[in-house]
Amino acid sequence: MSSQTISVHLPDGAIREVPVGTTPLEIANAISPRLAAVSVVARLTPLATVPTAEENGAETASDEAMYSAGDAAAPRLVDLSTPLREDTQLALIRESDPEALKVVRHSAAHVMATAVLELFPETKLGHGPATEQGFFYDFYREKAFTADDLAAIEAKMAEVIARDEKFVVESQPREQALAQFERDGDFMKAHFVAKFTHEGDQVGLYRNGSFVDFCRGPHVPSTGRVKAVKVLNLAGAYWLGDEKNPQLQRIYGTAFFSQKEMDTHFKHLEEIAKRDHRLLGKQLDLFSIQEVAGSGLIFWHPKGAMIRKVMEDWMRDECLRRGYSLVYTPHVMRRELWKISGHEGFYAGNMYTPMELDDAEYRLKPMNCPGHILIYKNSPKSYRDLPVRYAELGNVYRYERSGTMHGLLRVRGFTQDDAHIFCTPGQIEDEVIACIDFAEAVLKTFGFAEFKVELSTWDPADRKTYAGSDENWLAAIGSLERALNRKGIPFKTIKGEAAFYGPKIDFKLVDVLGRLWQLSTVQFDFNLPARFELEYVGEDGERHQPVMVHRALFGSVERFFGVLIEHYAGAFPLWLAPVQIGLVPISERHHAYSAQVKAELEAAGFRAEVDNGNEKMNAKIRDFANQKTPYILVMGDKEAEAHAVSVRTRAKGDQGSMPLAAFLEKSLELVKTRSTEL
Ligand SMILES: [Zn+2]
Numbered sequence: 239m240s241s242q243t244i245s246v247h248l249p250d251g252a253i254r255e256v257p258v259g260t261t262p263l264e265i266a267n268a269i270s271p272r273l274a275a276v277s278v279v280a281r282l283t284p285l286a287t288v289p290t291a292e293e294n295g296a297e298t299a300s301d302e303a304m305y306s307a308g309d310a311a312a313p314r315l316v317d318l319s320t321p322l323r324e325d326t327q328l329a330l331i332r333e334s335d336p337e338a339l340k341v342v343r344h345s346a347a348h349v350m351a352t353a354v355l356e357l358f359p360e361t362k363l364g365h366g367p368a369t370e371q372g373f374f375y376d377f378y379r380e381k382a383f384t385a386d387d388l389a390a391i392e393a394k395m396a397e398v399i400a401r402d403e404k405f406v407v408e409s410q411p412r413e414q415a416l417a418q419f420e421r422d423g424d425f426m427k428a429h430f431v432a433k434f435t436h437e438g439d440q441v442g443l444y445r446n447g448s449f450v451d452f453c454r455g456p457h458v459p460s461t462g463r464v465k466a467v468k469v470l471n472l473a474g475a476y477w478l479g480d481e482k483n484p485q486l487q488r489i490y491g492t493a494f495f496s497q498k499e500m501d502t503h504f505k506h507l508e509e510i511a512k513r514d515h516r517l518l519g520k521q522l523d524l525f526s527i528q529e530v531a532g533s534g535l536i537f538w539h540p541k542g543a544m545i546r547k548v549m550e551d552w553m554r555d556e557c558l559r560r561g562y563s564l565v566y567t568p569h570v571m572r573r574e575l576w577k578i579s580g581h582e583g584f585y586a587g588n589m590y591t592p593m594e595l596d597d598a599e600y601r602l603k604p605m606n607c608p609g610h611i612l613i614y615k616n617s618p619k620s621y622r623d624l625p626v627r628y629a630e631l632g633n634v635y636r637y638e639r640s641g642t643m644h645g646l647l648r649v650r651g652f653t654q655d656d657a658h659i660f661c662t663p664g665q666i667e668d669e670v671i672a673c674i675d676f677a678e679a680v681l682k683t684f685g686f687a688e689f690k691v692e693l694s695t696w697d698p699a700d701r702k703t704y705a706g707s708d709e710n711w712l713a714a715i716g717s718l719e720r721a722l723n724r725k726g727i728p729f730k731t732i733k734g735e736a737a738f739y740g741p742k743i744d745f746k747l748v749d750v751l752g753r754l755w756q757l758s759t760v761q762f763d764f765n766l767p768a769r770f771e772l773e774y775v776g777e778d779g780e781r782h783q784p785v786m787v788h789r790a791l792f793g794s795v796e797r798f799f800g801v802l803i804e805h806y807a808g809a810f811p812l813w814l815a816p817v818q819i820g821l822v823p824i825s826e827r828h829h830a831y832s833a834q835v836k837a838e839l840e841a842a843g844f845r846a847e848v849d850n851g852n853e854k855m856n857a858k859i860r861d862f863a864n865q866k867t868p869y870i871l872v873m874g875d876k877e878a879e880a881h882a883v884s885v886r887t888r889a890k891g892d893q894g895s896m897p898l899a900a901f902l903e904k905s906l907e908l909v910k911t912r913s914t915e916l
Pocket residue numbers: 344348444451452453454455456457
């Protein structure tokens with residue numbers, strides 16, 4: 239390389255020799271003006287230190303990342319106008335790339351601050367990072383912003399965007415920038431400059447039009463690239479999070495590269511809100527949480543309890559079919575036991591505090607494992623008895639901080655579909671495969687087509703954090719990997735994420751809105767068998783320690799139910815629906831026939847409900863439809879005469895009249911196959 243040119247390596251493998259000082263925008267334009275038009279920023283990786291893909295993470299929105307220069311050798315996002323000074327890999331980040339969204343949102347925060355200063359010049363600026371859903375900017379102003387002010391800010395932002403002002407970096411000696419901010423009373427900006435730059439530094443300031451802000455960037459090339467922006471709401475925040483400091487006004491907003499993307503985003507949020515299990519739980523009368531009893535404790539109402547019964551029946555039957563034994567263990571056990579298990583040491587913070595009885599102290603169980611272990615230990619085991627598989631729908635209680643509970647998803651009391659498998663090392667792989675099969679069956683049966691799998695392993699560099707021998711760990715990780723490979727399941731290995739007691743496989747299901755939920759887990763344990771001195775007599779007549787696997791597939795019945803409610807928006811498939819069939823007699827003279835139909839349906843195993851009220855037929859149909867009842871059968875003279883029913887389905891509406899026998903055959907088939915079709 240000569241001193242005048244540098245080589246720029248592009249993702250397709252092409253290498254361009256360009257003069258020092260060439261910008262990514264010039265390179266983009268040389269490739270194609272269309273590429274330049276959709277590029278937002280560039281990712282540079284200095285060639286001396288090309289990292290692996292894994293380390294090549296996205297930038298964070300933390301203050302540190304916003305203001306400080308960071309590690310010069312690390313990959314970083316830069317403005318398209320940044321002059322290139324050294325050999326580098328360069329990737330152009332386009333509007334469609336996920337990383338670009340943060341850039342446009344942070345740029346929109348500058349646009350918001352520009353608008354606020356133009357409207358309310360007395361305002362002092364804090365900072366304006368991008369967030370998961372958009373961005374915010376913190377402002378200090380004595381008068382509170384009103385709803386009208388927010389509307390005016392949004393309108394002014396549109397003007398700033400229409401002016402299409404370029405984002406330009408200006409650099410200033412640090413002392414000069416500090417003096418300027420201090421003179422202007424910009425105490426927050428002065429703080430950030432003082433904290434994140436050093437004496438003698440040149441400080442980078444971003445200008446658009448007459449607005450100047452201190453930050454590290456990067457930004458979109460000009461304000462006009464922020465195509466869609468919305469001011470959302472206002473919240474209070476203390477400067478530096480300290481309530482002794484001035485109170486700031488934090489204005490939230492969101493931004494996109496197009497109005498269409500923004501519309502999709504709000505539609506998605508609306509869909510999420512409509513499916514909120516807390517809302518549907520109330521509308522459909524499924525469950526409640528009652529302050530008088532305590533937060534995070536679930537009351538299952540008859541309809542919710544019916545769904546739970548169907549879920550639990552399925553789970554228990556499957557456990558039996560798959561060679562598990564069902565057990566029950568106590569909810570409270572002596573504190574001594576939790577000392578042996580180690581929970582008193584490493585898990586006490588998540589447990590309810592001890593209660594003192596006349597003979598000893600007791601604690602509510604946060605896990606079922608010690609109970610199952612006591613059953614295992616209660617009689618001698620030989621290799622012929624293994625594997626032993628104990629399953630329990632066990633209620634556990636865990637302390638969650640008040641204020642952190644969330645509907646069915648985060649609770650203080652819940653039911654694990656828990657099982658513990660005790661086996662010989664040689665049986666591990668088959669047992670793990672059986673657990674994976676079972677997990678897949680759960681997800682499929684309950685209507686989740688897609689899931690992601692993660693294998694959490696240890697970090698051998700951090701050896702002292704982990705219980706069990708190296709040999710055990712390597713064997714366990716190997717058997718989990720082999721099991722996943724034998725099943726042909728793609729998985730992501732996450733180093734250092736294992737529990738201290740063993741590696742694990744986590745299943746994350748993908749719901750109908752594309753959200754990921756962590757539910758099923760299969761975990762190895764080298765710790766508890768040692769702590770409880772578990773044994774079996776091997777073929778060699780010697781005593782050996784069994785291997786132990788914890789596994790939960792729903793995870794928590796409560797949480798799984800919450801996910802199901804949102805996944806189906808409360809419209810449960812026929813086999814799960816609490817009321818499967820709603821019966822609507824057209825008038826009083828059809829009550830006798832509808833009672834007869836109900837009896838026949840119930841004899842066939844259906845859950846049916848008759849509406850014998852005085853309302854009109856259409857009102858009754860509407861009531862059942864509001865309850866998301868899968869089938870509604872209407873019965874009048876014609877139906878009574880022909881021993882028929884007029885069928886309406888939740889999805890397709892009026893299906894016309896059919897003989898009751900034909901309806902029974904069809905709907906029974908849907909239940910038997912646990913169809914998600916209806
Ligand atoms: Zn910025």
